Amino acid sequence: MDKADKAFKLEGTIVLPGSLAENGYGIRTIGSDFGILTPEYKYIGKARYMREIYIPPSWRNKEIEIFLERVLWESRIFIDGKELSRQDALGTPHVHRLGKLSSGTHELAVLVDNEMIHNIGDKGHAYSDYTQSIWNGIVGRMEMRALDAARIESVRAFPDIENDHLKVEVNTNILLGSNTTLGYLVKSVKTGKMVMDGKINPVNGKDNNPFVFTIPVNGRLEK
Template identity: 30%
Template sequence: MDKINLHGSWELLLDEEQQGIKEHFYKSETPFPKQIQLPTTISEAKLTPRRDLASTDHLTDPYAFEGFAWYRKTVFLPDNCKDYDWELYLERTRITQLYINGVEAGSFDSLCTPHCYPVTPWIKSGENQIVILVKNIGYPTNGGHMTSPDTQTNWNGLLGALELRPLPRERILSLRLYPSFSGQSLTVRGRITPCAGKLELLIQDAGENIIIRTFHQTENSDFECRIPLENKLLPWSEYNPVLYQLKAVLYTGGTAADECSQSFGIRDFEAGKHHFLVNGDPVFLRGKHDGMIFPLTGYAPMNTEEWLKVMGTAKDYGINHYRFHTCCPPEAAFQAADQLGIYLEPELPFWGTVTSPSQEGHNEELQQYLITEGFRILDTFGNHPSFVMFSLGNELWGSKEVLNGILKAYKAHDKRHLYVQGSNNFQFTPCILPE
């Protein structure tokens, strides 16, 4: 069954005073007076009165809106919809709360990664009403350049892919790739739904020619398979950004139950004594600060073509490295960097002080949110060869022990990247942490 694309016309109700939860705006009888064509933002759609006051120290959003925004759409599902599990996929947004057919179905608060809602219990064949509450206030973090007016603006909207996805009951849940140029291997780690099955793993080139085919028997939900490469694949670097495709097919009962694909590049990115090394060769990072500043829209592009244009221009001027200041770009930026050969360093959306529980002003909710957001970034974008470094934020202060502990946890979770405590931390007394 094909996924259902939710792009197009949605009803919209602006709730600047945040009364909608108490007033049950998610019920079908509530009138939604506006229409909006998603994906977009309220500002881009010009759905608020224009402000003539202009700021001189940051971008001016003439149609700014902050508060609750309620988005509603009626969707029809086929009679056999209950043969599948269903997921609502929102590629990039703010804090969201989901209601299906008048019932709350969960909430997500990631600023940097997609909101993926399992919605099987709430959908039915025929007519379904989807209501998404988007909040661009009350963030767990200050958001850094993900929300600041001098970069993206604090937009409210839904961007990128918006889809209802049918998922087979027996399926591949995750796929993480660990390529090694020096070890000439590709280690595939993943998870499937509990079932007895067999995985077919195919490595393909750009022309979809099969270079390596192997099979792996799955005995439980988690699996790991090491594929010897024997110098059959070219290495990835800024000078030769060669990409390959891993296709995984899950067989149960002799038939293909599910399949998924993931592009990758064979590369090692390491810290040498005096240089960074790519596949053993020294590299000099000719980089730029990037806060995802796109003033014509107020948000970063969500398609690869736009990022290819932007990053391609930068590479023409000799840039080979992007440091994303307190922000993480969307999937399209990683794809463009993979194709062009640009080394990326996303950061947690934070600019401030990290404290220990014993310190005055400690905010445990904020700290746990940031740590969780980091794991989400690693899991979502970690397969991209362009993702070579990860930073905890900008100009951080506070507890060196806590910063070191966060780095240690990330390194234990995913060793594919280099990790740094932050950019310009402890400005007047720089320090090197053990991790």
């Protein structure tokens, strides 16, 4: 832990997901605070969580990302001492894109700062002693993931029942060239069998992301 970066230092081990207070780190509380939650330990400032990680050879040329479901408030990712990513969402996961990493052993450090990094006042439910205490840590799901260099980021479908068409919007992480072909297939939810397949050229407009295409739908409702 590093209070104000210099004045307060303490080293130890911690179990994550979890908070400093859950693991017994911080300034021990004496008595209770009137009208607000009173954790057993309090700490506001920066805390550095470090461990050794191993990148397998099978992750070569993969894009590495770290998923942290809940952090209060800012998280910064360092690999071998070099900062690669920073996130500061309060109510949504922190997804850190690290790019490609060489196979082998690396030092991972996550620097979490639970100071009020943006002045939102004292009435915000996501950062308040009244609703959850101002904890420092990482809670919920924690993952390190290897992604293909070119991949689909999201897919949205918009059915047009009257005209028997289905509009599909696809977001990719890269711009697709004019010679790119996208293959698709449609399966029956009931049987799992393919009922339609095809190929399209996804180029659509100057930005080419997202691209939208429409496929005909032939079928009937089943009860």
